[in-house]
Amino acid sequence: MEEEDLEAVAAVLRSGRLRAGEQVALFEREFAAHLGVAHAVAVSSGTSALQLAYQAVGVGPGDEVIVPSITFAASAATVVHLGGTPVFADVCGPHDIGVSVDDVAARITPRTKAICAVHYGGYPADVARLGELGPALIEDAAHSPDASRGGRMAGACGAASCFSFFSNKVLAVGEGGLLATDDDDVAERARGERSGAYNLRTDEPRAALLRSRMARMADDVAARRALTARYRSLLADVPGVIVPYTDAEVATSSCYVMPIVLSDAARQAPVRAQLRERHGIQTSLLYPAVHEFTAYRERFAASLPQAERVARSQVTLPLFGFMTHEQQDRVVAALAEAL
């Protein structure tokens, strides 16, 4: 948090005008320009953006939405809230944790209203091919506020895209999100439903903070890419570790997290425990497979071998823009020791 961030928030608070107004409008305009799309609708969270996106393309009772199982549960929960059915799809595998286009294609039915492409870890999914399959493409870009693939910005490719500004995201404000689209009707529907049955609005202080932090996002992402490249070269010498994606993909990724996949799934729990207990290094799991959660596994059952494998063997290593090389070396050394 920099001084200019605090000043931006303080100025809004002192103005006494807190409800969405000028700051929100400016943030929407600036984020839309950043993506190169016509419309941006700032909302209370990435989850809110997903609900509005699905709703705006018409998802309702009886509709199916194909959603990769390696994602945050909200990508699917929002479908259920609209009365729709999430149809879980498999991911490519340990080398690419994005959704498998072939698996998505195989799951399309006459009831499929939308496909959710999750840009896992900041690495854009294959939206070019997914967009050709027919159903409306919704991009879950919670991890990728600044990423591209094939020269196209993540979040500028589908019917609508959804961003998150949750506290652990690349661009963070606490609780916040945004829907982006080129489609006038989608934008109008989203704006209307933002204050419909639910209140999915954000406010001036958060918009002011986002504007201020967004100015440094490109530098932060550049630092993340450099750290990721260094991680990859260090991890190349650690046996038993699969590092997904390629060096070329890193160069255009948001590098939200540093995901690895262990060759031996049985090592996932002991490795994470040892890193935490012996070295104080906190890792995460992105993600348990959504179709295996209690709320989904019977009602929306699926058999997804790659997603299940990734869920059991994935470890997310610490990564943040101001991480030092010493910290990185410690993480890799601890990981090598644990393996």
Add this chain to the structure above:
Amino acid sequence: MRESDVEAVLDALRSGWLTMGPRIQAFEAQFAAHVGAAHAVAVSSGTAAVHLAVRAVAASRVAVPALGGDAAAAAVRAFGGEVLLWDPPADPPPDAEALVVAHAFGTRAQVPAVEVPVVEDCRAALGLGVGRAGVAACWSFADGRPLAMGEGGCLTTDDEAIAARVRLLRQHAMTSGTWDRHRGHSDSYDVVDIGFNFRLDEPRAALGSSQLAHLTEARSTVEAIRVDDVDAAVEALREAGIGARGYTPLAPLPHAAEAAARLVLLEPGADREAVARALCA
């Protein structure tokens, strides 16, 4: 907004801890004490509190007041329940399994003595001494309320099960902690229901705590004026430079003293005298 309020928010931002932290817990404890309830669960808006209250009560048929019951009706429908329209001071529908009482437009509504759970919509009623008559009360900290965060809200209750359910549903129905030990996962979580993101964040909770410390008596945050022709009234007010919007209740109100209970709602801080002049011009 006092400078101490601004500093509280900046402190939260400087701490680097923006969500799910100590300031939310502190605000919840303070707000529960302020209302006199056992539990407070801070959420993203008063509307969110209403939605979660409806889900926590989990009744299939919910009586909703025709005047001021819009958010409750939307929440019941979103939950898949049936809305039974009710026109106080008439008796609530006898087949209602739960009741929402709305203390709308800065007034205290009568809470009927019923056997079924009552949810109090207190979004416009902070400081009026209400919110202790039902199983849960819903509060709003929107801009213009006596305690204002921009967007924010809270649910208060004495019922531990309701509090736990609302806490779960506001954060995606995620349970933390060890899950399914035989899978060998550690530090993982389960998702046990279809939840929402209705969380409040640390900076706004800090603002809430700071404002709560100097909260004085309530002031009405929405002025409601009955008119015959809503559209003409709103137009007249707009021409006079006064912010207003028309409001039509959910259903005709046979018990209303006036022939028509159509209302014009003024923005917070609007001058009633100026309004009266504009409407009579």
